[in-house]
Amino acid sequence: MMIHANAILASLSASDAAALRPHLKATHLKQKTVLYEAGDTINSVYFPLSAVVSLVVTLATGETTEGAMVGRDGAIGIASALDGRVAMSRAIIQLGGDAMVCDPAAFKGAALQSETLISKIMRHEQTRLPPARAALLD
Secondary structure, three states: OOHHHOHHHHOOOHHHHHHHHHHOEEEEEOOOOEEEOOOOEOOOEEEEOOOEEEEEEEOOOOOEEEEEEEOOOOOEOHHHHHOOOEOOOEEEEEEOEEEEEEOHHHHHHHHHOOHHHHHHHHHHHHHHHHHHHHHHHO
16 A cells, blocks of 8 residues: 555554554546535545645635645545535546545544544644635635
């Protein structure tokens, strides 16, 4: 398994990695594929290895803008581990490539067993959200 190719997965402790490893599956994400639309239930957590995913938000004017771009440094749907199972944006594959995918319930189970993993999730979401907020305020 190439979990070392994703920064979040590579940074996990041995025990957190062992808890997640059985639930991670390799997948290929095809360019222009929509993973989910805003308001959809998030059914998978994606850890890009070589793919890049755009999170697109719709403004009050009806215009759309890219709120964030996630590659091998992050994850898509990771907030589902914190009960945020509803997508706040559209996720579309900008650059096709490989990823690891995990069921949100399995990811949540592992996260609830580890303060370190919860902390990583929170830091990831905090660093990803400011650009999205800025895009909404422009």
